[in-house]
Amino acid sequence: MKFDNIIIGGGLSGLLCGIALAREGRHVAIIAAGQSTLHFSSGSFDILGYDTGGQQVTNPFEAIHALDAKHPYHLVGIDNVPLLATQALRIFTESGLSGQGGMTHNHFRMTPTGSLRPTWFSLDDYLTVQDPESFPYRKVLLVSVPGFMDFPVSLVTEGLRRLGAQVETASMSVPSLTHRRQSPSEMRSANLAKVLARDKKLQQVAARINKAASGAEAVIMPAIVGLDSQEAVEFIRGRVQKPLHFLSTMPPSVPGVRVQTLLRKHFASLGGVYMLGNTVTGGRIKDGHLHFVETSLLPDERLEADDFVLATGSFASDGLKANYERVYEPVFDLDTTAPADRMQWVSPSVFDDQPYMYYGVRVNASMQALKGGRAISNLYAAGAVLGGHNAARQADGAGVDMVTALRVAQRI
Ligand SMILES: Cc1cc2nc3c(=O)[nH]c(=O)nc-3n(C[C@H](O)[C@H](O)[C@H](O)COP(=O)(O)OP(=O)(O)OC[C@H]3O[C@@H](n4cnc5c(N)ncnc54)[C@H](O)[C@@H]3O)c2cc1C
Structure with a gap:
């Protein structure tokens, strides 16, 4: 050949x-x-x-x-x-x-442990911080999924508080995610993203987020949407009524895949x-x-x-x-x-x-x-x-x- x-x-x-x-x-x-x-x-x-x-x-x-x-x-x-x-x-x-980014200056990304790291270019849907002294949101809703251990909510909450934000947390699930919990090894970001690939599921999640997010200026959730295309990300962002940003989880990485x-x-x-x-x-x-x-x-x-x-x-x-x-x-x-x-x-x-x-x-x-x-x-x-x-x-x-x-x- x-x-x-x-x-x-x-x-x-x-x-x-x-x-x-x-x-x-x-x-x-x-x-x-x-x-x-x-x-x-x-x-x-x-x-x-x-x-x-x-x-x-x-x-x-x-x-x-x-x-x-x-x-x-x-x-x-x-x-x-x-x-x-x-x-x-x-x-x-x-x-x-x-x-976002990709110009002369670095911005910061938040790691799953809540710390900030300088980086050059981040995918659009990611929470990025230009200047830790002037984080744009005072109140955020941090969304987690019950049983999902690869997103340490307490550490991320601390990280967001260090930026001066008030953080409210909400646990979010849909029936097929609850079903996955029966086997803990299934609760990995890539598996969750496979469940959340369909419009109906994303619509359900968006509706729950909207209900919980009334007092928040923005919503932050783990990167468990959009495994093989940008479409699911755009779909849910279009349905959540507040700016929705994702944060990286422990591996595997949905955005990386x-x-x-x-x-x-x-x-x-x-x-x-x-x-x-x-x-x-x-x-x-x-x-x-x-x-x-x-x-x-x-x-x-x-x-x-x-x-x-x-x-x-x-x-x-x-x-x-x-x-x-x-x-x-x-x-x-x-x-x-x-x-x-x-x-x-x-x-x-x-x-x-x-x-x-x-x-x-x-x-x-x-x-x-x-x-x-x-x-x-x-x-x-x-x-x-x-x-x-x-x-x-x-x-x-x-x-x-x-x-x-x-x-x-x-x-x-
Ligand atoms: C855990 C981790 C997280 C990282 N996170 C970031 C980040 O967030 N941002 C960032 O900028 N950088 C990050 N990096 C660094 C950066 O991602 C790596 O430097 C980069 O991805 C390396 O890319 P690569 O294509 O050179 O090699 P790799 O990504 O390592 O790919 C090598 C490929 O070669 C294949 N291969 C190996 N041997 C053979 C063979 N004999 N025959 C055929 N195929 C073979 C492997 O299967 C694989 O497909 C991270 C690195 C690690 C290890």
Whole structure:
């Protein structure tokens, strides 16, 4: 089987790269072993939330100039980051995702534990805060679902009170949600969103919210609506009589799954082939060139392409692995930035900045992956597999994915 381009990994970076290439008329395949970290993400997209000293960043495009030379933004050129990030937003819009932010300044999103984190772009339906000193609502209704443990109401209430809001809480259910409670494992955000996908159910929930919200200026509820499209979100927002905002829950992330689904649909609409559940097990590299890859589902088939992109993520997605002896890249055994001495991989305190979070595959200035110190001319790397930063600490995960994926697409 022959494609123009094969992308290994179907997360944010693989999908954006695939869409950018397919838009150019290329015949592109994305091979994805499983779900990506989008399924755990917040529904907000970070460029840079914290500088290297841990201080909150207001203007991320200004602050990235002070980043360490190893940061992957340097691979695309610091001055190119705003343009590439804006191109990513254009792809979001084409895919049917609308949002807020995405300009020069960060805003805040509220986490499920009620704390505020700076971010760059958030989906439209999300509660965002421009300035914690001037939260626009004095009275809010916080809606919860009985038996749903992945949205800690007390912590969110505290978070909203810190913003100066009076918080009233209301428990909301409909018969089919009550039925799900019989099995506690069913009470996960994605399952609730499947129940709340139909107009009738949403109408019932909206009616109950309206009854409880008479004294509130706005309604806030967990992100349990809109698993695979924006329509259910718009439907309920159109029926609740007060401004309705969603807050992220503990994983799985309904907005994250929505982003993944809509990007994937857009990729397919451009003629892209998405092979889910298929793992790239290896490939033939000869004379610094990757000739084909082999996969778990098509063991007798050589998948050939002119260019390949490695977008397999970090440790969480098996893009990198570790054993007692080494940190390694499991598909091609590419060079990594991890030191040989395993004592250097971790800091003694779990609260420290952990060195292993910065590991990734080695690439040259053209973002071609290195093996044995030599570049593989048609194998590029993008996204979290690159390393050089700590997304949890710096709040720059999606930014790295967006700009490195689109830069690789330009290079191919
Ligand atoms: C829990 C969590 C929450 C996060 N939340 C946010 C957030 O709210 N905002 C934000 O900006 N950033 C967030 N990030 C960071 C950001 O989401 C990640 O940096 C980013 O999603 C990584 O995208 P990726 O496409 O590079 O890799 P991934 O999302 O990890 O995707 C890798 C893909 O490669 C596939 N794969 C791996 N190996 C193979 C193989 N051999 N063959 C085929 N496929 C393979 C995997 O199955 C997966 O589909 C979060 C990260 C984590 C871990």
